[in-house]
Amino acid sequence: MSVDTVKQPNWFSRLAHPGQFLAWSRYLIWPLGIATALSFAIGLYFAFFNSPEDYQMGDMVRVMYVHVPNAWLSQLVYGVMAVSALGTLVWRHPLADVANKAAAPLGAVFTALALYTGALWGRPTWGTFWEWDGRMTSTLVLLLIYLGIIALWRAFDDQLKAGRIIAIVTLVGALNLPVIKFSVDWWNTLHQPASVFTASGPHMPISILTPLLVMMLAFTLLFALLQVVRMRTEILRRRAETLSRQAALGATK
């Protein structure tokens, strides 16, 4: 076979090689950390000192600046995991199951925070911390799916086999995402309909939308930062486990 006919890996495959990923992703950590800290500083300044009260909810509107970003991330992180699951099953991508495993605890925490802040927002505005309505129940189901996936990752020693099984579970669980999104349209719920991501644009004044978008950016950058660090950690963990296994095998020979 001549050299010309050997198929060279494309740039995406080269970037996604675990060793290459470790090499280039280290340069993301500090910029992401600084951008995250700056976004939180600006977002919190707007949230507490430079945004008005809502004409109905008063200062309770400020809970929205932490509730909506966490609710957004609870679904975005699962979306990332669903794409990773496709990467595992369809392309056998070497980093796909690493990304899935890294994202699951992050998604679980963001979902738990969405439920927690939603309950605290609900008590004064609806008169209850919890109601078994479509949005809240489907978000609770999402949290249970995250916890199930974390448990599955811990249950398997063979991470490659685990990756394929968890990819299928992740894709089945992704059916819950449209249920969360459209639950407020399909059923009568206490939860208000979508007011940021709508076909006709956001339904809120710019003075409230600005801090909300900055806080959403801050939380999204935080997720990106933690995801990169966790993916690097997972690659190194697998490397350490392989070395430990090889050393143990060598010792028994």
Place this chain on the structure above:
Amino acid sequence: MIGEGAHFEFIAWAYAGVLVLTVGLIAYVAWDARRVKARLAALDKAGIRRRSAGARS
């Protein structure tokens, strides 16, 4: 600007909870990364390293 209105405690609990869990998450991720690096360093010290790493050194 925020005032200490009727529902101030709900706002305070919401932000405090987010702060505690978010800082806890960051601390856990940093601790886990440090632990794995320490494990690799210990293996390296014991002379157990990847062949490619050995070839470079």
